[in-house]
Amino acid sequence: xxxxxxxxxxxxxxxxxxxxxxxxxxxxxxxxxxxxxxxxxxxxxxxxxxxxxxxxxxxxxxxxxxxxxxxxxxxxxxxxxxxxxxxxxxxxxxxxxxxxxxxxxxxxxxxxxxxxxxxxxxxxxxxxxxxxxxxxxxxxxxxxxxxxxxxxxxxxxxxxxxxxxxxxxxxxxxxxxxxxxxxxxxxxxxxxxxxxxxxxxxxxxxxxxxxxxxxxxxxxxxxxxxxxxxxxxxxxxxxxxxxxxxxxxxxxxxxxxxxxxxxxxxxxxxxxxxxxxxxxxxxxxxxxx
Amino acid sequence: xxxxxxxxxxxxxxxxxxxxxxxxxxxxxxxxxxxxxxxxxxxxxxxxxxxxxxxxxxxxxxxxxxxxxxxxxxxxxxxxxxxxxxxxxxxxxxxxxxxxxxxxxxxxxxxxxxxxxxxxxxxxxxxxxxxxxxxxxxxxxxxxxxxxxxxxxxxxxxxxxxxxxxxxxxxxxxxxxxxxxxxxxxxxxxxxxxxxxxxxxxxxxxxxxxxxxxxxxxxx
Numbered sequence: 001x002x003x004x005x006x007x008x009x010x011x012x013x014x015x016x017x018x019x020x021x022x023x024x025x026x027x028x029x030x031x032x033x034x035x036x037x038x039x040x041x042x043x044x045x046x047x048x049x050x051x052x053x054x055x056x057x058x059x060x061x062x063x064x065x066x067x068x069x070x071x072x073x074x075x076x077x078x079x080x081x082x083x084x085x086x087x088x089x090x091x092x093x094x095x096x097x098x099x100x101x102x103x104x105x106x107x108x109x110x111x112x113x114x115x116x117x118x119x120x121x122x123x124x125x126x127x128x129x130x131x132x133x134x135x136x137x138x139x140x141x142x143x144x145x146x147x148x149x150x151x152x153x154x155x156x157x158x159x160x161x162x163x164x165x166x167x168x169x170x171x172x173x174x175x176x177x178x179x180x181x182x183x184x185x186x187x188x189x190x191x192x193x194x195x196x197x198x199x200x201x202x203x204x205x206x207x208x209x210x211x212x213x214x215x216x217x218x219x220x221x222x223x224x225x226x227x228x229x230x231x232x233x234x235x236x237x238x239x240x241x242x243x244x245x246x247x248x249x250x251x252x253x254x255x256x257x258x259x260x261x262x263x264x265x266x267x268x269x270x271x272x273x274x275x276x277x278x279x280x281x282x283x284x285x286x287x288x289x
Numbered sequence: 290x291x292x293x294x295x296x297x298x299x300x301x302x303x304x305x306x307x308x309x310x311x312x313x314x315x316x317x318x319x320x321x322x323x324x325x326x327x328x329x330x331x332x333x334x335x336x337x338x339x340x341x342x343x344x345x346x347x348x349x350x351x352x353x354x355x356x357x358x359x360x361x362x363x364x365x366x367x368x369x370x371x372x373x374x375x376x377x378x379x380x381x382x383x384x385x386x387x388x389x390x391x392x393x394x395x396x397x398x399x400x401x402x403x404x405x406x407x408x409x410x411x412x413x414x415x416x417x418x419x420x421x422x423x424x425x426x427x428x429x430x431x432x433x434x435x436x437x438x439x440x441x442x443x444x445x446x447x448x449x450x451x452x453x454x455x456x457x458x459x460x461x462x463x464x465x466x467x468x469x470x471x472x473x474x475x476x477x478x479x480x481x482x483x484x485x486x487x488x489x490x491x492x493x494x495x496x497x498x499x500x501x502x503x504x505x506x507x508x509x
Contacts, residue, residue, distance in 0.1 A: 042316065042464070046424060049462060053427030062429040066360045066376030066449075104373035107362055108447045116331070118447050149379055149402075149425060168493050176482050180475050181379060181403035183425040222500040229496075230489045234482040240403060241316075241422050241466055241474055271426040 005085025012094025015143035023054035027272040034245040043243030068106040069147030078136030153178035154266035180240020183269035194255030199262035206251035303355035307417030320461035329360035330450025334386035341393035348442025358401030360449035370438035377402040377423040404475035420467035434460030
């Protein structure tokens with residue numbers, strides 16, 4: 001049975017709605033762990049406040065942040081599936097459905113980059129990336145809203161034949177440049193290699209990985225661990241007013257490329273909004289988070 | 290009413306006098322009562338700066354007021370505007386306009402998240418103004434401290450951009466992150482992080498070396 005326009009539209013709507021009203025479980029666990037380790041009383045209080053606000057968002061169906069940002073979707077389509085109807089259109093219409101139905105309402109955040117005019121819709125909105133999953137008979141969709149608060153601090157630099165030390169120094173420079181501004185503690189995504197666009201996508205996808213997981217290759221996992229410790233020695237702390245916890249995680253991924261090496265760094269703020277669902281071949285929807 | 294998760298914080302009523310502002314220290318954390326004007330909109334900053342420069346009218350009185358970088362959404366309930374939610378927004382994106390606003394309006398407090406730049410810190414020192422850092426992304430709790438929207442100005446703009454006057458009832462925790470004496474927690478933290486960076490990079494080098502030794506000689 002083909003996956004229909006209707007079901008994708010409904011899942012697109014629901015994923016964005018769910019993502020606004022829940023801080024993911026892995027993120028709540030990481031905040032609790034950060035609170036246990038935090039030594040500054042003011043930062044302990046901030047982390048307590050964050051956790052209490054996150055719980056209230058989920059229990060009472062409230063927006064975790066007033067800024068709904070814009071939705072980004074990552075879609076993986078199993079190659080054993082068949083599709084029926086306009087699947088890209090389903091994301092546009094699902095987003096519009098949410099804008100019409102969500103309570104309390106969301107504000108206008110979709111911004112024309114040249115005129116700064118604001119709306120509930122716009123060119124290429126929502127941002128959707130498609131990929132395929134060989135042999136799978138389901139479609140996985142991840143939704144992650146993005147707003148200025150942490151979005152504006154992402155950066156990308158292209159190196160030629162860099163050492164790992166140079167890559168790590170650049171990542172730390174991005175961390176210092178963002179400083180107190182991105183609603184820390186953040187999740188940091190780093191994409192290394194491939195082409196310019198590929199590195200940026202890897203960085204973004206890395207922020208979506210669950211906190212507490214590491215890259216399967218020890219060399220990269222070691223890099224993640226030592227960079228997390230390094231970031232947390234900067235001292236910016238929760239909400240950037242000082243403390244031990246500036247990041248909850250550093251997630252890195254890489255692609256082979258050529259002699260030029262793009263390195264992309266991006267940030268998710270502490271609410272780390274993210275939801276995911278799987279649409280099975282029989283149109284059954286399974287919420288993954 | 291004090292929230293159960295913030296039992297011990299002192300209360301301050303806005304707007305502050307310049308003397309009250311000067312008495313506050315970096316790191317003081319309070320809950321805020323009184324009246325504040327808020328906006329999340331760049332156009333409002335541009336319009337105020339324009340009015341100050343050319344003697345234009347402002348839709349709401351802002352002299353010696355509390356002016357916060359916050360977005361808000363409200364619903365009408367029995368003739369009153371009750372907040373659905375409020376949240377601070379990134380203050381530094383208004384850095385180009387804020388020194389003129391702080392001086393021209395003699396603001397006694399600014400609020401938001403992430404802090405403001407050196408030119409703002411200097412203007413705040415001159416007029417007697419503090420910056421309150423509010424937690425971002427914690428809207429369900431923070432919004433409980435925003436009791437009511439009293440009025441709005443520049444209603445041609447989208448809701449979160451309009452100049453909006455709110456009555457507060459324990460908004461916070463609000464931390465004094467820039468004081469009225471030229472001290473900025475953000476500048477201090479940035480400087481300290483810069484000072485620490487050589488040692489942080491050295492430790493990264495050492496741990497990279499250890500990891501490489503543990504995994505044996507590198508191929509190639």
